Amino acid sequence: xxxxxxxxxxxxxxxxxxxxxxxxxxxxxxxxxxxxxxxxxxxxxxxxxxxxxxxxxxxxxxxxxxxxxxxxxxxxxxxxxxxxxxxxxxxxxxxxxxxxxxxxxxxxxxxxxxxxxxxxxxxxxxxxxxxxxxxxxxxxxxxxxx
Amino acid sequence: xxxxxxxxxxxxxxxxxxxxxxxxxxxxxxxxxxxxxxxxxxxxxxxxxxxxxxxxxxxxxxxxxxxxxxxxxxxxxxxxxxxxxxxxxxxxxxxxxxxxxxxxxxxxxxxxxxxxxxxxxxxxxxxxxxxxxxxxxxxxxxxxxxxxxxxxxxxxxxxxxxxxxxxxxxxxxxxxxxxxxxxxxxxxxxxxxxxxxxxxxxxxxxxxxxxxxxxxxxxxxxxxxxxxxxxxxxxxxxxxxxxxxxxxxxxxxxxxxxxxxxxxxxxxxxxxxxxxxxxxxxxxxxxxxxxxxxxxxxx
Amino acid sequence: xxxxxxxxxxxxxxxxxxxxxxxxxxxxxxxxxxxxxxxxxxxxxxxxxxxxxxxxxxxxxxxxxxxxxxxxxxxxxxxxxxxxxxxxxxxxxxxxxxxxxxxxxxxxxxxxxxxxxxxxxxxxx
Numbered sequence: 383x384x385x386x387x388x389x390x391x392x393x394x395x396x397x398x399x400x401x402x403x404x405x406x407x408x409x410x411x412x413x414x415x416x417x418x419x420x421x422x423x424x425x426x427x428x429x430x431x432x433x434x435x436x437x438x439x440x441x442x443x444x445x446x447x448x449x450x451x452x453x454x455x456x457x458x459x460x461x462x463x464x465x466x467x468x469x470x471x472x473x474x475x476x477x478x479x480x481x482x483x484x485x486x487x488x489x490x491x492x493x494x495x496x497x498x499x500x501x502x503x504x505x506x507x508x509x510x511x512x513x514x515x516x517x518x519x520x521x522x523x524x525x526x527x528x
Numbered sequence: 529x530x531x532x533x534x535x536x537x538x539x540x541x542x543x544x545x546x547x548x549x550x551x552x553x554x555x556x557x558x559x560x561x562x563x564x565x566x567x568x569x570x571x572x573x574x575x576x577x578x579x580x581x582x583x584x585x586x587x588x589x590x591x592x593x594x595x596x597x598x599x600x601x602x603x604x605x606x607x608x609x610x611x612x613x614x615x616x617x618x619x620x621x622x623x624x625x626x627x628x629x630x631x632x633x634x635x636x637x638x639x640x641x642x643x644x645x646x647x648x649x650x651x652x653x654x655x656x657x658x659x660x661x662x663x664x665x666x667x668x669x670x671x672x673x674x675x676x677x678x679x680x681x682x683x684x685x686x687x688x689x690x691x692x693x694x695x696x697x698x699x700x701x702x703x704x705x706x707x708x709x710x711x712x713x714x715x716x717x718x719x720x721x722x723x724x725x726x727x728x729x730x731x732x733x734x735x736x737x738x739x740x741x742x743x744x745x746x747x748x749x750x751x752x753x754x755x756x757x758x759x760x761x762x763x764x765x766x767x768x769x770x771x772x773x774x775x776x777x778x779x780x781x782x783x784x785x786x787x788x789x790x791x792x793x794x795x796x797x798x799x800x801x802x803x804x805x806x807x808x809x810x811x812x813x814x815x816x817x818x819x820x821x822x823x824x825x826x827x
Numbered sequence: 828x829x830x831x832x833x834x835x836x837x838x839x840x841x842x843x844x845x846x847x848x849x850x851x852x853x854x855x856x857x858x859x860x861x862x863x864x865x866x867x868x869x870x871x872x873x874x875x876x877x878x879x880x881x882x883x884x885x886x887x888x889x890x891x892x893x894x895x896x897x898x899x900x901x902x903x904x905x906x907x908x909x910x911x912x913x914x915x916x917x918x919x920x921x922x923x924x925x926x927x928x929x930x931x932x933x934x935x936x937x938x939x940x941x942x943x944x945x946x947x948x949x950x951x952x
Contacts, residue, residue, distance in 0.1 A: 729906035
């Protein structure tokens with residue numbers, strides 16, 4: 383029953399100024415859709431982590447924001463796209479403590495815990511697309527939290 | 529979607545149905561106003577029912593012209609979805625079951641098909657059949673849209689009530705200046721733990737509480753997920769500058785925690801709510817003195 | 828940045844650029860090094876989001892201040908920010924925290940005095 387809307391916004395990620403824009407856009411959109419304060423903060427923080435990944439590891443790129451409806455609750459999907467070197471060892475990149483740049487190594491794995499749905503499409507040399515989705519009403523199925 | 533292929537051609541059955549609906553909007557709406565669905569929902573005036581009918585017909589015409597007679601997600605429905613949801617909700621409030629509502633929506637079909645067939649009396653039998661089929665499919669889609677809207681409305685209502693229940697089931701009590709507590713009763717699941725965490729931390733800010741007590745005396749079981757939530761609450765409280773104490777871990781739960789190999793690590797635990805309060809008061813530097821013996825009751 | 832006796836009060840507001848945060852980190856350690864500072868209070872009550880980058884900056888400020896014999900206290904973190912940080916996996920164990928800047932200043936003042944007082948006992952009927 384899930385409708386896939388068209389992309390509502392496309393923002394560039396090429397500087398740390400752009401990170402601020404991405405965070406503000408995600409905050410505003412999530413607030414308009416009716417996300418609670420905590421869920422808004424989680425989504426904005428995940429967006430910040432992923433946009434920084436795109437900037438630092440992907441050599442810049444863009445984010446596509448899409449408003450979704452799964453029948454009764456709206457959701458927000460964010461796709462972070464870069465054409466950088468790609469991720470060679472996905473499993474390792476998703477584990478806590480792994481880092482190839484600055485930060486505390488929480489980027490990818492941490493962002494995954496802040497959203498309801500998370501997918502990475504990447505291979506060496508072909509860039510990386512990280513897609514995350516959160517709903518204003520959490521899907522009834524429990525997410526694995528380990 | 530096969531309709532897409534024919535959508536561009538002039539005179540496809542779907543397009544023809546779309547044109548027909550626009551042309552005969554008034555007549556169809558007049559007939560619909562007399563059907564049980566419209567009569568029972570729009571009790572105040574018949575004109576209102578006719579207007580509501582026209583809006584739906586307009587939407588159906590847009591869907592048909594787009595060649596998407598089978599598509600419940602067609603853009604044309606967007607404008608009337610809210611109206612259809614209200615209509616379905618009004619019927620179910622009046623005690624109509626979903627089967628009855630479904631039948632009532634289905635009763636909107638014959639007037640459309642009858643008028644359409646009458647209009648096409650000059651066309652070939654095959655063309656009439658094709659158009660009638662397209663109209664029937666379209667009306668079937670409308671029925672699905674109405675039922676879906678009604679279902680979603682019901683789900684949204686349940687979600688809202690569930691959240692309200694969660695919030696009322698989580699009372700945060702101010703025990704002392706700077707000390708708040710939440711006595712938890714009943715099973716904790718992921719959603720409820722989340723609400724507990726948020727309400728407790730909000731009250732830490734509102735009450736300027738240095739100590740927050742989570743009392744789980746009334747919680748029958750603690751699994752690893754709940755234990756994890758408790759630890760997250762403790763960690764979040766610490767980041768805010770408050771200390772969170774977990775009290776009322778019954779022997780059975782303590783055993784489970786050990787059994788699961790969970791490490792409550794740095795979490796401060798106390799046997800009872802009273803012990804937790806005594807600990808918080810002592811940390812805060814306010815003690816309670818027994819007025820009779822003038823000795824300290826709680827340390 | 829505001830100086831209150833031996834304590835440096837840093838108030839963060841709104842959405843910080845990465846470069847602003849790094850600049851701030853540098854400014855704070857330079858200030859501590861060049862003057863007698865025993866404590867740093869970072870007021871986060873106006874901050875709507877702390878991600879791993881800002882989390883790292885906070886941890887490093889505290890670590891560097893520690894090397895220069897100054898205590899760092901982070902004050903006023905909002906509940907939503909705290910919940911998100913924990914979910915992100917950042918509990919910042921080395922960081923001292925307080926509910927408000929007043930509490931943070933009190934905490935630092937209490938530690939500066941030779942006898943660590945825990946407030947006065949209060950009798951209650």
